[in-house]
Amino acid sequence: MLIVNHLVKKFKTTIAVDDLSFTVNPGKIFGLLGPNGAGKTTALRTILNIIKPTSGEIIFNDNPITNEYYNIIGYLPEERGLYKRSKVIDVLLYFASLKNVSKNDALERSDYWLKELKISEHRNKKIEQLSKGNQQKIQLIAAILHNPQLLILDEPFTGFDPINQQEVKDLILSFLSEGKTVILSTHQMDLAEKLCEDILLINNGKAVTSGNLSEIKKNFGGNNIRLGLNGDGTFLNHLPEIIKLDQYKNYTDIQLKEDVLPSEFLKKLIVKVDVNHFSIIEPTLNKIFIDLIKENSIAV
Amino acid sequence: MKKTLAVAKWEYIEKVKTKAFLISLILTPLIIVSFSVLPSLLFKDPAPNTEIVGVIDTSGEYFNELEKEFSEFKLPDGNLSYVLVNLSYKDKNFEELISTANKNINKNLIEGCLIIHQKGDDSIFAEYRSKSIGNFKVVARFEDALSSIKLRKKLEEEGIDTKIISYFQDRVKVEQLKLEEGGKVSSKDFLTTFFVSIIFILLLMMMVVYSGQMLVRSMIEEKSSRLIEMLISSSTPDELLNGKLIGLSLLGLTQIFIWMIIGTSLVASALVPMDAFSNFLPMLIYFILGFMFYSSMFVGIGSTVNTEQEAQQITTYLSLVLMLPVVIAMPSIQNPDFLMTKIFSYFPLTTPTIMLLRLNAETVSSLEILITVGIMIISILIVTKISAKVFRIGILAYGSKPSLKEIFEWIRE
Numbered sequence: 001m002l003i004v005n006h007l008v009k010k011f012k013t014t015i016a017v018d019d020l021s022f023t024v025n026p027g028k029i030f031g032l033l034g035p036n037g038a039g040k041t042t043a044l045r046t047i048l049n050i051i052k053p054t055s056g057e058i059i060f061n062d063n064p065i066t067n068e069y070y071n072i073i074g075y076l077p078e079e080r081g082l083y084k085r086s087k088v089i090d091v092l093l094y095f096a097s098l099k100n101v102s103k104n105d106a107l108e109r110s111d112y113w114l115k116e117l118k119i120s121e122h123r124n125k126k127i128e129q130l131s132k133g134n135q136q137k138i139q140l141i142a143a144i145l146h147n148p149q150l151l152i153l154d155e156p157f158t159g160f161d162p163i164n165q166q167e168v169k170d171l172i173l174s175f176l177s178e179g180k181t182v183i184l185s186t187h188q189m190d191l192a193e194k195l196c197e198d199i200l201l202i203n204n205g206k207a208v209t210s211g212n213l214s215e216i217k218k219n220f221g222g223n224n225i226r227l228g229l230n231g232d233g234t235f236l237n238h239l240p241e242i243i244k245l246d247q248y249k250n251y252t253d254i255q256l257k258e259d260v261l262p263s264e265f266l267k268k269l270i271v272k273v274d275v276n277h278f279s280i281i282e283p284t285l286n287k288i289f290i291d292l293i294k295e296n297s298i299a300v
Numbered sequence: 301m302k303k304t305l306a307v308a309k310w311e312y313i314e315k316v317k318t319k320a321f322l323i324s325l326i327l328t329p330l331i332i333v334s335f336s337v338l339p340s341l342l343f344k345d346p347a348p349n350t351e352i353v354g355v356i357d358t359s360g361e362y363f364n365e366l367e368k369e370f371s372e373f374k375l376p377d378g379n380l381s382y383v384l385v386n387l388s389y390k391d392k393n394f395e396e397l398i399s400t401a402n403k404n405i406n407k408n409l410i411e412g413c414l415i416i417h418q419k420g421d422d423s424i425f426a427e428y429r430s431k432s433i434g435n436f437k438v439v440a441r442f443e444d445a446l447s448s449i450k451l452r453k454k455l456e457e458e459g460i461d462t463k464i465i466s467y468f469q470d471r472v473k474v475e476q477l478k479l480e481e482g483g484k485v486s487s488k489d490f491l492t493t494f495f496v497s498i499i500f501i502l503l504l505m506m507m508v509v510y511s512g513q514m515l516v517r518s519m520i521e522e523k524s525s526r527l528i529e530m531l532i533s534s535s536t537p538d539e540l541l542n543g544k545l546i547g548l549s550l551l552g553l554t555q556i557f558i559w560m561i562i563g564t565s566l567v568a569s570a571l572v573p574m575d576a577f578s579n580f581l582p583m584l585i586y587f588i589l590g591f592m593f594y595s596s597m598f599v600g601i602g603s604t605v606n607t608e609q610e611a612q613q614i615t616t617y618l619s620l621v622l623m624l625p626v627v628i629a630m631p632s633i634q635n636p637d638f639l640m641t642k643i644f645s646y647f648p649l650t651t652p653t654i655m656l657l658r659l660n661a662e663t664v665s666s667l668e669i670l671i672t673v674g675i676m677i678i679s680i681l682i683v684t685k686i687s688a689k690v691f692r693i694g695i696l697a698y699g700s701k702p703s704l705k706e707i708f709e710w711i712r713e
Contacts, residue, residue, distance in 0.1 A: 012709075045529075045696075048529075048533040049533070050529065050532050050533055050696070051696070067536060070533065070534050070535060070536075071534075073533060075529065075530060075533040076530075077526040077527075077529040077530060078526065079525065079526040080525065080526075081521075081524065081525020081526060081527055082525065082527065083314065083521070083527070084521070085314075085318070086314055090314075094306070094310045095530065095534065097303075097306040097309075097310075098303055098306055098307070098531065098534035098535050099534055100302065100303070139530075142530065143530065
């Protein structure tokens with residue numbers, strides 16, 4: 001379990017991380033979400049012990065961070081790249097040696113993961129001879145070779161085709177089943193929605209919302225419907241039950257006031273216009289993200 | 301420490317395998333040899349051939365004696381250095397003789413011609429004509445020979461014993477020697493001194509530039525691919541920096557070792573005189589210290605760089621700093637006691653090069669060697685400390701190149 005308490009990181013003129021507190025539970029994927037420049041990378045770097053926080057504490061499995069901690073964390077940075085002119089197996093052994101893994105263990109585990117990700121035949125090739133997807137797999141192996149207790153993945157799925165994405169997803173899930181702690185930072189809300197149980201959404205270094213994803217969805221205003229109409233729908237703009245509406249080509253997404261029952265609303269509509277689609281929808285994480293960030297930015 | 305060694309091992313092995321290293325290993329001495337040894341081979345006594353020299357001696361008193369004296373000079377292969385030809389034909393007058401000699405010189409039939417003018421009194425006056433007036437050696441030999449012949453003749457006339465005459469004529473020669481620490485003497489000349497020092501300085505320069513570039517380039521690769529983040533989430537920046545420095549130093553030592561083998565074979569093949577390396581140990585120390593000093597500087601500066609172009613700029617600046625001592629090399633080697641030379645000896649950027657020069661040009665006291673080596677070691681430690689501070693922040697600063705002001709702030713942090 002990773003506990004972050006009142007984490008603050010100030011640079012000369014800016015506050016990159018402003019009083020963040022959260023808990024990452026083992027066995028679950030924790031999503032760290034936020035727009036570009038929100039302070040995700042800085043937050044991750046302090047958790048990784050790359051930079052020192054201005055104040056606040058980071059506690060992992062009841063211990064504060066020391067240099068020993070380097071050997072139990074694994075990190076996959078957002079931008080990918082490896083020593084292009086070096087051999088695959090040499091690069092893997094180097095990263096393992098930096099995590100204090102013995103050479104024999106490193107060899108054994110490298111071969112295991114290369115086989116698991118179906119790239120054993122590239123073992124003795126140079127990195128630059130591999131396809132981009134396979135290079136990313138090598139980097140992922142380098143991040144997990146030492147069997148880390150805490151795995152931090154920054155955009156792990158970008159650049160992978162759907163088949164490889166599935167393999168990577170399986171790999172992450174296998175880590176979870178061993179009771180490890182995983183932090184996932186991403187912009188891909190659909191993936192975060194599928195994988196993360198807990199999330200922390202930050203903007204301008206501050207927490208916008210955090211907690212269990214389904215709770216967040218429930219609290220976000222569950223009164224959403226999707227409506228398809230034959231004919232003119234402009235009268236919708238004047239209905240008092242509607243808080244907000246997004247009009248698309250074939251349908252309209254509508255947020256109703258809390259006390260309005262969707263079925264009552266439908267009854268009211270049917271007398272006025274021809275309805276060809278009506279469904280109750282949960283807000284997507286994508287929508288929550290966009291709405292909250294917009295709201296937050298206006299408030300700031 | 302374990303991780304430092306892991307980094308050092310990786311940096312060393314991955315770089316030793318590169319083509320760039322192999323090329324620098326072979327190309328550097330090749331360039332230096334072609335710059336330094338070849339010209340010295342070209343200008344070294346171009347003709348160890350027998351020279352034919354004409355003599356016009358209307359008195360007929362000197363030619364035979366001269367011929368006898370000049371038969372003493374032998375080429376290394378045992379042949380005569382000079383063959384003297386008597387051009388004093390009886391049927392021609394003095395002017396005709398001279399114009400014939402001139403023609404023969406112009407046609408390259410003879411190297412030159414000595415013309416002896418006898419004056420009314422006992423004194424004589426001679427001139428040497430040739431196409432080039434740079435042949436000091438033969439002129440000096442004629443002067444010596446003529447003076448001694450003249451003296452002998454006079455003494456014989458006065459009826460002095462031939463033994464005493466030969467005693468008079470036995471000239472005392474003064475040989476110029478350089479006194480070394482501990483009373484040893486060596487007979488190096490200016491050219492050898494300059495040449496050996498310059499070879500060392502050129503090697504140091506090229507090594508610093510090559511390996512510095514290699515280091516900066518690999519750090520750019522690590523930064524642009526964000527590999528650096530994986531590295532510093534595995535080890536402390538200090539471990540990484542020290543590992544890189546050790547790896548680079550090992551790389552340098554490998555280069556020195558291989559060059560030493562090449563150097564030894566050069567000495568063995570007598571292209572470079574052995575006594576040129578009498579100061580080898582202190583020279584090696586300055587060489588290694590110089591390399592380490594510049595390497596530790598490169599690690600710090602390299603961490604602030606983001607693109608290949610910036611790297612090129614920075615290596616150019618640093619090479620210019622390295623060039624500075626070579627510019628002041630000439631005056632300092634001719635006059636090692638020159639005040640500026642002394643000052644630059646204690647300035648860490650120039651200490652290695654200046655000391656490499658001074659070691660060969662004069663006798664440097666052990667105290668001075670001790671102090672300068674001490675200065676170098678302290679400077680290396682300080683520069684490494686500063687570099688570590690810059691490195692810690694520089695490796696995480698992407699985007700625009702940090703300004704000098706920012707870098708100073710990093711150092712103070």
